[in-house]
Amino acid sequence: MVRGSVTALTVHGGERDIHSGVVSGAAASAPVELCRLLGLLSDDSGRVALPGFYDAVADRGANLAALDTLPFDLLAWLADTGTFEAAGEAGFTVPERLWARPSVEVARLTAGRTDAPALGLIPAKASADLLFRLVPDQRADHVAEQLRTWLDGHRRPGFTYALEFSSTISDPYRTPERFERALASSELLAVAAMVILSVCLRQRGSPESKPVGAPHPSTGVEG
Structure with a gap:
């Protein structure tokens, strides 16, 4: 069974929000830096870029035969979910991506004030809730360590970074x-x-x- 674990990634680019007219083009931007990191989470083929992320994932043949027996209508799935186009890891079918392959999604993005107009302010902080969908034999604590290692390799001067892992983090399992x-x-x-x-x-x-x-x-x- 695929299980999801939520992790908050937060980037700070300054002590407080400040008007763009004072610092634009010369100050670190937390939202821009966060977007850069999110773009690096997956490569061009749709694979999650964390080091060692796929080490415990079963070979394709272990699940393909069973998944082929399940009824799946791509057009009906697109209509039911309101999805414009099937995307994800290249080289795998949609049922495989849904039920047999791990993935990462961005569940929420926040930056600046949400209760008032932007007023030209550059936010000092930006956050993203990451949803890791893991498959049997992957360990949530191992993926958490992989995420820390990945983030350490992408830090840049002028920013501080923080990871906060959900207290309900759990491992995926396979029904006997x-x-x-x-x-x-x-x-x-x-x-x-x-x-x-x-x-x-x-x-x-x-x-x-x-x-x-x-x-x-x-x-x-x-x-």
Whole structure:
């Protein structure tokens, strides 16, 4: 099962917001620096750029056969999700990207005041909530360390950087096959119980009985 972990990345470019007329073109811009970092999180092929991010990811063949048995309509998926175009890691199908490949998304971006017009101010701080979607065999704490290493390699003078990891961070997991078999068996038992119950209720002479094909109002009428 793919699991998501949220991490806040914050960049500071100064002590306080300041008017662009005073510093524009000469001061560090936290929003611009944050956008630069976000653009480096994935490469041109859609792969996450953290060092070692894919080391624990299963080979493609381990999931492809199972995913091929699932019904998936790309046009219906685009319509249902309101997505303009399928994107993501090159060389993989959309079902693989959704259910078998890890990814990173930007869930939220904030910079400057959101309760008033910009007023020409350059924000001192900019933040992004990153959503890492991990797959079985990946460890959330390992990915957190990979993110720290990646950020250390992209720091620039004039800024401070901070990472804040969610307190609910958790690892992805794979449902054991015995549970899948147990679930299938329980569903079969439930269907069988419903069939037996319906037969008993329709026995001749019971209050719920009626001739096969008779209209519903005739329930309880002996034939």
